[in-house]
Amino acid sequence: MADIDPVALRVFVYNELLDRGMPPRITEIAVHFRVAPNEARRALAELRIGKTILVHPQSGEVWMAGPFSATETPYRVTLGHRQWWANCAWDMFGIATIARAMVRVDTHCTDCGDPMNLVCDPDVPPNDRGVVHFLVPARRWYENIGFT
Amino acid sequence: MSLFRSEEHVRRWTARHDYDVGAMLDLTRVWRLANAWYGDPRASDWRPRTRDESQAVLASVGLTGEFWELPR
Incomplete structure (x- = not known):
């Protein structure tokens, strides 16, 4: 079977995120690109776009696609x-920028x-x-992205 | 990068957890930073920035000095 083009995969991940609110799961990626789930898992793992798309170390699913988190924050x-x-x-603010729209943020004082x-408006x-x-100073931002 | 009601709240929280104070930015500065930092990853010509390009983005919104120095 053909490999998944990394650009097409990245675009698919972000389009799904923006349209549905969640990144696509490995099985959904496999169906979309007509590959076996193992190939979809490998393609995601190899995406490693800087620090932009990170996969969960155990499940292999999309864990973070900056500025979006796949889990509750x-x-x-x-x-x-x-x-x-x-x-x-x-x-x-990054979500507002990428969505190109005014968004509402509900959070709390840490x-x-x-x-x-x-209200975040780009x-x-x-x-x-x-x-x-x-x-954390910038030189240590990527040591533990979750803590940062 | 966490949100607080005010600098006083940051200082109280860092003291309670025995953390260094770190850096604090007002929302407008962070808004400018996010607009400069995030391109559209759905664009076919999008690519990750180099370390120097990222450093330049930080500098473009006035974030210079040791705290804002990215790893080489």
């Missing part, structure tokens, strides 16, 4: 009927837990109050 992003999880406070509801600076904290 404190940053729920909503656009109409679609919802996503942003990896972090930086990425909640310290006190008070709800924080924001074309308009934010009007909400808040501070984004970078605990």
Whole structure:
């Protein structure tokens, strides 16, 4: 069977994410590209686009496709009927940028837990109050992407 | 990169967990950073940036100095 073109795979992953709110599973990738699931798993593992698409070390499924998380985070992003999880406070703006749309973010203060509801618009600076904290210096961002 | 209500909340949280204070950015700066950082990965000509290109993006929104230095 033919290998999956990495560009086509990347585009498929992000189109599914933006359209459905979740990345495609290995079985869905296999069906879409008409390959065996093992080939889809291998193609995902080999995608390794910098730090953009990461697969789960055990399941091999898409774990993160920056700025989106495949699992729940404190940053729920909503656009109409679609919802996503942003990896972090930086990425909640990134979702608005990639979606090319104003999105709503529901989250909370990391310290006190008070709800924080924001609007992120790629074309308009934010009007909400808040501070984004970078605990880890840039030279260590990729040592433990989950902690960062 | 976590969201807090204010710098006071960051300092309280870092003290409670015995962390270094790190860096704090207002939302407008992070908005500018995200707009500069994220291209559209659905574009066929999209590619990952090099380390130097990423460093230039950080510098374009005023993030310079040791804390913002990416690994070589």
